[in-house]
Amino acid sequence: MPITLFAAVKNEALKPRIVVLTDIAPNDIEPDDMESMVRLLVHADQFEIEALIATTGWNNTGGQERTDLIHAALDAYEKDLPHLSKRSAQSRFAKDESMQPLGYWPTPEYLRSRTVMGSTNMGMKYIGEDNDSPGSELMIKLADEKDDRPIWVTVWGGGNTLAQAIWRAQQERTPEQLKTFLRKFRVYAITDQDRPWSRDDDQPFEISSHHWMKSFEEDLLFLWCECAWKHQNGTGKNQWGQYAEHIQHHGHLGALYPKYKWGVEGDTPAFMHVMPNGLSDPDCPTQVSWSGYFEWGVGRDGLTQAYVNDRGRPYDIGTRYFNYFYPAMFNNFAARMDWAKEGKGNRNPVVIVNKVTGLKPLMVEATAGKEYTLDASRSYDPDGNALRFKWWVLPEAGTYKGEAVISNGDASKATLNMPSDAAGKTIHVICEVTDTGTPSLTSYRRVIVEVK
Structure with missing residues (x-):
């Protein structure tokens, strides 16, 4: 094993x-x-x-x-x-x-x-x-x-x-x-x-x-x-x-x-x-x-x-x-x-999800059949560049194998629509944040949703 x-x-x-x-x-x-x-x-x-x-x-x-x-x-x-x-x-x-x-x-x-x-x-x-x-x-x-x-x-x-x-x-x-x-x-x-x-x-x-x-x-x-x-x-x-x-x-x-x-x-x-x-x-x-x-x-x-x-x-x-x-x-x-x-250049954005800083996966709980809000609006760029957001589900990593839909996936705040049959499963969501610097740089935060 x-x-x-x-x-x-x-x-x-x-x-x-x-x-x-x-x-x-x-x-x-x-x-x-x-x-x-x-x-x-x-x-x-x-x-x-x-x-x-x-x-x-x-x-x-x-x-x-x-x-x-x-x-x-x-x-x-x-x-x-x-x-x-x-x-x-x-x-x-x-x-x-x-x-x-x-x-x-x-x-x-x-x-x-x-x-x-x-x-x-x-x-x-x-x-x-x-x-x-x-x-x-x-x-x-x-x-x-x-x-x-x-x-x-x-x-x-x-x-x-x-x-x-x-x-x-x-x-x-x-x-x-x-x-x-x-x-x-x-x-x-x-x-x-x-x-x-x-x-x-x-x-x-x-x-x-x-x-x-x-x-x-x-x-x-x-x-x-x-x-x-x-x-x-x-x-x-x-x-x-x-x-x-x-x-x-x-x-x-x-x-x-x-x-x-x-x-x-x-x-x-x-x-x-x-x-x-x-x-x-x-x-x-x-x-x-x-x-x-x-x-x-x-x-x-x-x-x-x-x-x-x-x-x-x-x-x-x-x-x-x-x-x-x-x-x-x-x-x-x-x-x-x-x-x-x-001695100068672009630096990566800092991703903050649901007001939580850090790099390790963020564990959250949500209810099957309900909506869950994902909020990365406090994210920032150390060089003051504008930020582009992309929320997406990584299906291979989670235990839920159906489709989980994200609304407003290109905004700083998105909504994960919890499937009604996902109770007891996990869904992995990636918050991908890219700046407008040269070259453009990307940072991430993984959110692991435990569905109740």
């Missing part, structure tokens, strides 16, 4: 914690990890980046230590930071950079201190003694910190460094302690890169440490993405002109942003899933986020279970929503590159 998790951040003003496992490589081998690294760093005020770990994957099948490429990105970040920090009107840095609030730009020194090597050997056969690394040791340390926030491990390459940390904890802790350890982590894996790439995709999944980690399904939330990364790769390639115009050569990070070789930013969905934009609770993969949609089931290996989207209904749903959200995602990136270049 899948683990059931609920949003557990007591103070939602804090950033989500993430770890990056990247098989970053020179541009002549594969530049897409560097592309994703640039996008991550211009969003560094949205994530508490706990670790940047260079490891193996399809771009590095073993033996290569490439933390120098991460440090090159951090050098560019340092040069752009005086501009980027103006977005939050940040004038100083915290002495203690743990427990970072949303909007806080970390120091380059902090990020450099979290940049380490992970496993340099691909595959499950290496997990065990003599395979510990600075990366696996850091992940154990992070799990043991007194911090209630989950740690999202965004797997851009192979997940073997996390697997080694789990193996070490398994050797040294009781079964209950291991459960506690596992429940600190969430995994978003871009395909399965702890097995060699082959054009025919004929490498067995059993040789991968991902296969082993999914055996902890009761305690380790594991998302196996085979949808969003492909669409990000392909859409970015097809629309490369936008990247050349709005991303490349915008600031020092833009100067570092390479042209694609195979596809564009295939690893970006791993952290877009955790983006604190009000759209979803990352712990609920069926809610739909900027990184797509997942359902619990058997994955491509035909053996293990996880939250997957490689085919059928979840793939089709994920494709539809990726295409829908792509323009907003790109504009968000482009606006931040403006800040990197100029």
